[in-house]
Amino acid sequence: MGIELRLKKKLQGFCLDAELSDSSRRIGILGSSGAGKSMTLKMIAGIERPDEGRIVLNDRVLFDSEMRTDIKPQKRNTGYLFQNYALFPTMNVVDNIGAGLKGKNREENRERVLNIIDKFKLKGLEKRLPSELSGGQQQRVALARILVYEPEAILLDEPFSALDSHLRDHMQEELFSMLDDYPGTVIMVSHSRDEIYRFSESLIIMDRGHIENHGETKHIFEAPGTRTAAILTGCKNISDIRITDSHTLEALDWGVTLRVKKPVPEETVCIGYRAHQFEPLWGEKEENCLRFDLLSSHELLFERKYYIKGKKTISWFAERSLWPLIEKKGNPSFLKIREEDILYLKE
Amino acid sequence: MDSFVGIMSSLDWSPLWISLKTGIVATILCFFLGIFAARAVMNMRSPLKAVVDGFLTMPLVLPPTVAGFFLLFLFSQRRPLGIFLWDTYGIKVVQSFLGCVIAATVIAFPLMYRNARAAFELIDINLIYAGRTLGMSENKIFFKVVIPTAGPGLISGTILTFARALGEYGATSMLAGNIPGKTATISQRIALVMQDQDYVTGGIWVLIVIIIAFAAIVLMNLAAGKTQKNVKRWG
Numbered sequence: 001m002g003i004e005l006r007l008k009k010k011l012q013g014f015c016l017d018a019e020l021s022d023s024s025r026r027i028g029i030l031g032s033s034g035a036g037k038s039m040t041l042k043m044i045a046g047i048e049r050p051d052e053g054r055i056v057l058n059d060r061v062l063f064d065s066e067m068r069t070d071i072k073p074q075k076r077n078t079g080y081l082f083q084n085y086a087l088f089p090t091m092n093v094v095d096n097i098g099a100g101l102k103g104k105n106r107e108e109n110r111e112r113v114l115n116i117i118d119k120f121k122l123k124g125l126e127k128r129l130p131s132e133l134s135g136g137q138q139q140r141v142a143l144a145r146i147l148v149y150e151p152e153a154i155l156l157d158e159p160f161s162a163l164d165s166h167l168r169d170h171m172q173e174e175l176f177s178m179l180d181d182y183p184g185t186v187i188m189v190s191h192s193r194d195e196i197y198r199f200s201e202s203l204i205i206m207d208r209g210h211i212e213n214h215g216e217t218k219h220i221f222e223a224p225g226t227r228t229a230a231i232l233t234g235c236k237n238i239s240d241i242r243i244t245d246s247h248t249l250e251a252l253d254w255g256v257t258l259r260v261k262k263p264v265p266e267e268t269v270c271i272g273y274r275a276h277q278f279e280p281l282w283g284e285k286e287e288n289c290l291r292f293d294l295l296s297s298h299e300l301l302f303e304r305k306y307y308i309k310g311k312k313t314i315s316w317f318a319e320r321s322l323w324p325l326i327e328k329k330g331n332p333s334f335l336k337i338r339e340e341d342i343l344y345l346k347e
Numbered sequence: 348m349d350s351f352v353g354i355m356s357s358l359d360w361s362p363l364w365i366s367l368k369t370g371i372v373a374t375i376l377c378f379f380l381g382i383f384a385a386r387a388v389m390n391m392r393s394p395l396k397a398v399v400d401g402f403l404t405m406p407l408v409l410p411p412t413v414a415g416f417f418l419l420f421l422f423s424q425r426r427p428l429g430i431f432l433w434d435t436y437g438i439k440v441v442q443s444f445l446g447c448v449i450a451a452t453v454i455a456f457p458l459m460y461r462n463a464r465a466a467f468e469l470i471d472i473n474l475i476y477a478g479r480t481l482g483m484s485e486n487k488i489f490f491k492v493v494i495p496t497a498g499p500g501l502i503s504g505t506i507l508t509f510a511r512a513l514g515e516y517g518a519t520s521m522l523a524g525n526i527p528g529k530t531a532t533i534s535q536r537i538a539l540v541m542q543d544q545d546y547v548t549g550g551i552w553v554l555i556v557i558i559i560a561f562a563a564i565v566l567m568n569l570a571a572g573k574t575q576k577n578v579k580r581w582g
């Protein structure tokens with residue numbers, strides 16, 4: 001089980017160069033747009049060809065530039081869920097789902113299509129064209145079309161980016177539960193950290209064609225390791241540092257000196273701190289505190305965003321549960337940085 | 348009035364049948380050749396694609412007499428290919444109905460080819476990728492996905508091809524000549540009678556051409572509207 005990749009391909013403006021091997025069932029690829037995520041999926045599916053490298057899926061070599069192996073996409077047995085679903089516009093729901101089935105046993109094929117229509121709650125829509133379906137229904141048809149074909153791996157290319165935000169949460173739930181009893185590998189590409197966090201067991205962070213970090217999803221969110229990975233996992237505050245000694249460092253962009261109990265890892269060039277994790281303090285200054293010099297604030301439905309003056313603006317997001325305290329005591333005097341929440345980052 | 352009735356009853360209708368036969372045969376040929384060529388060009392890489400496309404589009408931008416020159420150069424009874432066809436198969440292109448068809452096909456071909464290609468270019472490439480990842484063969488993708496999706500574009504290409512083939516004059520007159528009852532098409536007949544300032548006969552043929560061309564376009568538009576659920580309507 002699992003996937004093994006070694007990919008090199010020249011793209012516009014940068015070179016995709018990635019190597020990894022992963023055996024988890026649910027793999028997420030996170031990166032900003034144009035990082036080479038979709039290209040990676042397309043190369044696995046055989047739609048795009050790497051300049052050189054090797055692709056192995058469940059011990060089957062799909063591509064190997066040295067061995068001159070390049071299995072056609074038709075024979076790779078991967079299911080690709082396109083961003084726009086790519087349903088065939090002139091075929092109705094039944095024909096779309098059955099399009100990839102080989103005509104050995106027509107009765108049996110029909111049976112399989114009808115079964116999956118039932119399972120995916122598409123009954124009554126059999127004769128509709130894709131243009132007559134809602135976005136959610138289209139996605140179900142696209143997924144049904146993939147699953148009826150029993151692929152060895154499913155590749156999801158930004159599956160929720162085309163949906164309205166109020167639909168997205170519901171569709172994520174629906175898609176993930178439909179994939180629950182799918183035994184093969186699923187790889188999902190996304191630029192949304194929430195989606196990725198919810199879905200994937202292991203996580204690959206990509207930036208400009210190379211792999212920034214790769215490992216267990218929860219672990220990477222806790223310790224992103226690099227500046228780019230920290231930004232992509234949603235860390236709002238990042239500061240360059242100067243290490244004074246192994247227990248003291250100066251956060252240059254925030255104008256504060258931090259003292260820590262555990263030694264600062266070598267090679268650390270900057271630190272990150274998530275906007276939700278500051279602890280507000282009123283009155284006396286403590287160790288590892290930022291002065292609360294408010295630039296501006298905005299109230300959202302469930303949190304307030306405060307922007308604090310520093311060499312680089314610092315963000316603090318106060319959750320609703322903190323609001324009564326702030327109403328009572330006024331704006332805090334300081335924000336405390338907790339040692340256990342500091343992210344030590346390399347370049 | 349009497350003279351009009353007299354002219355109608357004594358009118359030689361053969362140009363109508365020759366034009367219609369030429370138009371229909373040439374359109375059928377162009378339909379398949381144009382789609383085939385468009386598919387082949389879609390599979391080419393960029394520099395080659397530009398060159399081949401330019402070559403296939405040439406008859407559209409050159410004067411038909413230039414096409415006539417090349418066709419004569421190939422098929423003349425005094426040229427190697429013409430001699431070969433006549434000696435081996437007894438096929439005569441010059442001064443024959445076959446000449447009418449070949450001239451009309453060459454001139455009208457770019458319209459079919461360009462329309463088919465434009466329709467193919469508009470197809471979301473992900474549809475083809477999806478077909479491939481679903482295990483559909485390239486031919487199955489082409490006939491089941493590409494052709495139906497490109498339907499409206501192919502139909503309008505066919506209409507234009509038919510209209511162009513029906514009215515072809517320049518290359519036809521050079522290759523097939525203007526032999527009454529054999530190669531004299533409506534366009535050639537109009538040109539001929541107008542040399543004698545015969546406005547009545549010329550006018551009748553002009554009217555006939557207008558009616559055929561207009562009817563063909565309307566009929567095909569209606570057919571397109573019926574089969575394609577996704578014909579767009581603004582307003």
